[in-house]
Amino acid sequence: MNLRGILAIYKFEMARTLRTLGQSIASPVISTVLYFIVFGSAIGSRMQAIEGVPYGAFIVPGLIMLTVLGQSVSNASFGIYFPRFTGTIYEILSAPLSFIEIVIGYVGAAASKSIIIGLVVLLTARLFVPIQVAHPLWMIFFLVFTSVTFSLLGFIIGIWADGFEKLQLIPLLIITPLTFLGGSFYSIHMLPEFWQKLSLLNPVVYLVSGFRWSFYEQGDVSLSISVAMILGFMALCLLIICWIFKTGYRLRK
Template identity: 85%
Template sequence: MNYRGIQSIYAFEMGRTLRTIGQSIASPVISTVLYFIVFGAAMGSRIQTMDGVPYGAFIVPGLIMLTVLGQSVSNASFGIYFPRFTGTIYEILSAPLSFIEIVLGYVGAAASKSVIIGTIVLITAAFFVPLHIAHPLWMIFFLVMTSVTFSLMGFIIGIWADGFEKLQLIPLLIITPLTFLGGSFYSVKMLPPFWYKVSLVNPVVYLISGFRWSFYEQGDVSLVTSVTMIGVFTVAALGIIAWIFRTGYRLRK
């Protein structure tokens, strides 16, 4: 294992984040505050409790997920797309690094950033609603696994994309709808049976459900299902990345 190589990529990527630390943190914090003002304070006061949880508190896990998913995908996709774009990827490809090591470096850094931002959103939320975290370790587990899974997905997008437009397109066309329809602001159980069934093919449902369970012991699906599905997504993403490196898809000519 080339640990120094992994560490170099990781430190390089984290350094890139630190250079723009202001915007990295400001934007998720501001949008969280906005969501709380609109959904928590303004509309939430008219909404009954959701499964016994006040609406303002109910949306906290969903809001964190919303930010974490978006950040993971955009960080990881940009992290690997940018060296492809500038041409500096030659160095990564010609270095004695296995695909696992490259992924650990890039995805590890993107996921770390997501976890940090998720934590910042959580702290911000604590100013608006009384927070109760029933299972802190599970909460951390879901936060980390979601960051990792979606950073892997972002990594795939960053390799697939052949222009900045495509880099933005997937998050806009797929990730955002999946998060909004994944139960960030509502329980998917509230949907008509047909749409509830449709929702179950949305991976984000399992993430948000599990994450919300760790807060309030209530989820749309069972904990076991959530954990299993996250495992399935992670393995699928790793499988795709393994295929990418074996065939050289868009990386090696």
């Protein structure tokens, strides 16, 4: 394992991240405040507690997942797309690095930033509502594995995209709607039976449910299913990345 090569990629990506850290942190903090003003105050004051959890506290895990998913995809996709756009990707491919080491460097940096921002959102939310994490280790597990998994997805998108417009296509048209419809701001048990069953086709439901369980020991699906889904999705992303490097898809002209 070429640790020096991995660290070089990781440091380069994190240095680029740190240059815009102010706006990177300011954006989710402002978004969190707005969500609590709209959902927590305007709507939450008119809603009863959901499964014994005040609505303002109930939406915190979903709000963190919404931010983490978006940040993971955008950070990783731009991180690998920019070298392709400038042509420096060939220098990376010709370096004494395996594709696993390249992926660890880029995905590790993207996931690190997402985890930091997720924790910032959590700390911001605590200014508005009292939050108790029932299972901190499970909370860290879902935060880390969600960040890594969707950073892998962003890495795939960054290789697939042939223009800056496509970098935003899947996050805007697929991931964001799935997150909003994945129980981020409500329990799917509040829906009619047909829509409950339909919601189970949404993979984000399992991520939000597992993450919310780590806070309040309540979720829309069982913890084991949530864990299996996130590990299965990670394995699928890894298989696709292996295929990309094996075939050279969009890496070689």
